[in-house]
Structures are given as structure tokens and as C-alpha cells.
Amino acid sequence: MRFGGLTAVGDVSMRVHDGEIVGLIGPNGAGKTTFFNCLTGMYIPTEGRVTLAGEQLPPKPLKVVRAGMARTFQNIRLFGNMTALENVMVGRYCRTSSMALTSVLRGPKFRREESATRERAQELLDYVGLGKSTELLARNLPYGDQRRLEIARALATDPQILLLDEPTAGMNPKETEETMHLIFKIRDSGLAVVVIEHDMRFIFNLCDRVLCLVRGSVLVEGTPGEVQSDPRVIEAYIGGDDADEEEDA
Numbered sequence: 001m002r003f004g005g006l007t008a009v010g011d012v013s014m015r016v017h018d019g020e021i022v023g024l025i026g027p028n029g030a031g032k033t034t035f036f037n038c039l040t041g042m043y044i045p046t047e048g049r050v051t052l053a054g055e056q057l058p059p060k061p062l063k064v065v066r067a068g069m070a071r072t073f074q075n076i077r078l079f080g081n082m083t084a085l086e087n088v089m090v091g092r093y094c095r096t097s098s099m100a101l102t103s104v105l106r107g108p109k110f111r112r113e114e115s116a117t118r119e120r121a122q123e124l125l126d127y128v129g130l131g132k133s134t135e136l137l138a139r140n141l142p143y144g145d146q147r148r149l150e151i152a153r154a155l156a157t158d159p160q161i162l163l164l165d166e167p168t169a170g171m172n173p174k175e176t177e178e179t180m181h182l183i184f185k186i187r188d189s190g191l192a193v194v195v196i197e198h199d200m201r202f203i204f205n206l207c208d209r210v211l212c213l214v215r216g217s218v219l220v221e222g223t224p225g226e227v228q229s230d231p232r233v234i235e236a237y238i239g240g241d242d243a244d245e246e247e248d249a
């Protein structure tokens, strides 16, 4: 992915299997979020391709979601004035016909679908541990709960692969621990998961495999043990080169 003269993501290749958790680490500005944006059709990559279960995905967000790839965002993107339940229901609409004529006519088919959607959304809130927050407005939820709500909304699209962009940013240690168990549970249900995080303890305890990205390229790839003990990774973080230290939004 090039932006003018800047290659934000260069020679990056990643393959993820069902039931696998892959970590993506690297200093700020390394290209991690841009990589997710390319996978999910939010950016149209200058070169390269994305395939899911052998099918090439077009760079169109709705088509990508329907094909089975869902994500959360580094800077939370919820509908603040909608309830937790409604936010999850929105995720579900990519699988129902409710966006179409049925919702205008509000006939029996619409009502059946709507109540199934509501039920599934409630199940997912329970699943991520937000079962008691159903009717709260998203903007009034504590930060950690908003991150969990984004995961529930992503799961509502019935993905095969889930991309999480800094899922524990701003969480306390207890919430981080709970998030780790939630991700294990998601993996155990058969999904592939890719996680961007800066919390190294979290990443190395969670992932089967880790890639360290620096300036748009893969610096190191391996098991948590291999990546953890690689001096190049430490160097990349503590500024062995002119890594961008700025906090991103």
C-alpha cells in the first residue's frame, strides 16, 4: 500500500488458518492498521491480493464482511447513540434481508427476521460478557466494554476470520485478562484470529505465531518464544532506528 512516496505496507505476506491466533506487532507507524485496512477493503492496495478460503476478495468492505472477514478498530467506531444491543444488531444486518424492501413494508417476514436478529444479538452480548448492558447507550459504556461490544458486533456478521486492532488498548489488567480468555473462546469455536497489540505479555501468551512489522515489512516471524528472544524486535521498539514514536489516534 503506497501513499504517494510512502510505502506504508510493502512486502508483507500472511497466511492464517482456522483455529489459529496470529499476532501482529511493531512500533507505531509500522503499517499494522494499514495492513488491516487493505485486508478489509477500506483501502485499495496498490499491489497484492487477499484471499479467503481460496476466493479472492474484492476491496469492498461490505463484500469482505459478507465473505466472512470481520474486524474491530483501533479507534473505536460504535454508534454512540444506539444501545449495545442495537449496535450488535447492525452487525447482523449484513446477513439478513432487512436492509431491503422487507424493512420498508414491515411485514411478517421482517418481524420474524428482526426478532431472530435481536435474539442472536443478545446471545452475543452474553458471550462477550455484556449481557447486563443490553439497553445502555454505547457511548455510556466504560471504555473496556466498548471494545468488547465491537467484538460482539464483528461476531454478529458470522465471520470465519476476525481481525482485532489493539483490542486491549485502555483496558485494566483484569479486563485484559478477560479479553484474552474471550479470544481463546473465539478461536476454540473455529475462527482464525489476527491481533494487533502493543502489550507484549498479552501477545506472547495469546498467539500461536507472531509477525513483527517494521516500516511496512516483516522483520521477524515465528513462535512467541522465537520472536520474544530476537534482539531485532527489541531494537525496533526501543528505537534502534528512527522508528516513529508518536502516539497514533
Ligand SMILES: Nc1ncnc2c1ncn2[C@@H]1O[C@H](COP(=O)(O)OP(=O)(O)O)[C@@H](O)[C@H]1O
Pocket: 003, 008, 026, 027, 028, 029, 030, 031, 032, 033, 034, 035, 248
Ligand atoms: N490514508 C493515509 N494516507 C497517508 N498515509 C497514511 C494513511 N494511512 C496510513 N498512513 C501512513 O502509513 C504508515 C503506517 O500507519 P499505520 O498503519 O497506522 O501504523 P500502525 O498501525 O502500525 O501504527 C504511517 O506512516 C501513516 O502515517
Ligand SMILES: [Mg+2]
Pocket: 032, 033, 034, 074, 248
Ligand atoms: Mg495502528
